[in-house]
Amino acid sequence: MNYDALLWLSFGGPEGPDDVMPFLENVTRGRGVPPERLAEVAEHYHHFDGVSPINRLNREAIAAVERELAEQGVELPVYFGNRNWHPMVEDTVKRMAADGVKRALVFATSAYGGYSACRQYDEDILRARAAVGEKAPQLVKLRQFFDHPLFVEANADAVRAAYEQVGDRDTRLVFVAHSVPTAADAASGPPEEGGHRYSRQVAEASRLVAEQLGVETYDVVWQSRSGSPHVPWLEPDIVDHIEALHGDGVRAVVCCPIGFVSDHLEVIWDLDNEAAEKAEELGMGFARSATPNSDPRFAQLVVELVREQTEGAAVRKLSTLTTGGDTANGAPCATRCCEPARRPATAGAQNA
Ligand SMILES: CC1=C(CCC(=O)O)c2cc3nc(cc4[nH]c(cc5[nH]c(cc1n2)c(C)c5CCC(=O)O)c(CCC(=O)O)c4C)C(CCC(=O)O)=C3C
Ligand SMILES: [Fe+2]
Structure with missing residues (x-):
């Protein structure tokens, strides 16, 4: 070796x-x-x-x-x-x-x-x-x-378990990753690839998990925006998105933190607290899938x-x-x- x-x-x-x-x-x-x-x-x-x-x-x-x-x-x-x-x-x-x-x-x-x-x-x-x-x-x-079968399978099984928590409601699967400035996303990957490697890979990992679950309708959104308010970051934010889904008549959200590998602070605060609280306030079901760790x-x-x-x-x-x-x-x-x-x-x- x-x-x-x-x-x-x-x-x-x-x-x-x-x-x-x-x-x-x-x-x-x-x-x-x-x-x-x-x-x-x-x-x-x-x-x-x-x-x-x-x-x-x-x-x-x-x-x-x-x-x-x-x-x-x-x-x-x-x-x-x-x-x-x-x-x-x-x-x-x-x-x-x-x-x-x-x-x-x-x-x-x-x-x-x-x-x-x-x-x-x-x-x-x-x-x-x-x-x-x-x-x-x-x-x-x-x-x-991001597209390794073991990463995709672990996420898919965790999402299955989260679905069981919200029960039999009109549920939307929402994938979440850490937001970054739109300029940083545009500059990700080598220039000849056309940029946006980060958001494309997040979208692809989400697609693979949804495909494995046979879920056709799902969303990919962002969390934990930082930086100056004048700088554009990837949107929508998960909390705003839950509100929008409520407006569309969706009754529960299963949230998969596809962008992270462990339940660290941005997961347990921004999702388990802020996003869950928004859902509760709106009378929606909410469950967050476990991270692969x-x-x-x-x-x-x-x-x-x-x-x-x-x-x-x-x-x-x-x-x-x-x-x-x-x-x-x-x-x-x-x-x-x-x-x-x-x-x-x-x-x-x-x-x-
Ligand atoms: C893409 C991405 C990942 C995923 C990839 C990866 O996992 O590496 C990630 C992970 C994490 N981000 C974390 C924490 C923070 N990120 C911040 C700030 C920022 N994150 C950014 C991006 C990302 N971050 C960016 C563009 C900034 C702005 C400042 C800058 O341009 O660098 C700030 C500053 C305060 C604020 O949020 O404003 C904190 C505290 C923790 C640890 C949580 C814990 O302690 O348990 C983890 C795993
Ligand atoms: Fe971060």
Whole structure:
């Protein structure tokens, strides 16, 4: 085997009240997020005593992957590092170097392309290797998996369970992913592909899940809009959409957070709280499907992606859309792929 470790690379989240502001400052540094928005998001975290479940969920996922690796006889120690909170990826890669790791695979906890979902993880890899210097291990990132059969099946089964919760009503299936600025979506993927790789992949994953369920009518909407109000982001927002569905006579919503792999704060606050509350206020049924992290197929998926690299296992994907994100040492996967937005270029936003 030509790899000697697996690095689990994620977003990170606070683990106590004193972590909240420094974490949010890490996330938003230089990104034009207004202080009002920051204060509002800090409140969301304080509802949970300043603890995001994301680090715990990542640790659980890593334990499941370690078991799966052992079961399949793959010897690969797993390390955990984050972009925005401890364990910070710089520290983790330092530790990997000290342990003598030379060449590691990297699993980033997002299924999609796009700047925030993919290329920013390459920037994390670059930063971490630069912080370690000469001894830094080679870091090879695993591909995007939005259309992997195990990802689609785990979501489809979770949606089935959510349907059972709302019962036999006139129900609409609504897929949700994290909103991004429309300019960031337009710039996602290599330019020759025509952009919008992020929203196209989200739409395709949603289509695949709906197809597996035999559901013909469904919607794809967005959540957790941030940034300056002057900058356009992908719409509609899930909460507004629930209101619109109510106006159309829909009586219940099954919401599938297709854009995320675990029940972290943006899921448990923006969906389980805000969206659920809106539905309740309107007298609508509401259920949210579980994210793949809680499904044994997620660990199997990660190990399958590892084996694609270590032993040329078959690349399983259900769509014909391009799958990028497989990169070495933080280089982008194609020229100009998912370039970060040039900040003040967008409509009238001085600060964005
Ligand atoms: C596409 C995408 C994903 C999915 C891909 C992936 O999973 O990587 C994602 C995941 C997440 N986003 C998260 C949290 C936050 N995102 C923020 C801000 C932003 N997200 C953006 C995009 C995305 N974000 C963008 C374009 C911004 C604006 C600032 C910027 O241009 O970068 C902010 C700042 C405050 C605010 O919301 O205004 C917070 C706190 C958490 C952790 C939750 C927890 O703690 O449990 C997770 C997993
Ligand atoms: Fe985010």
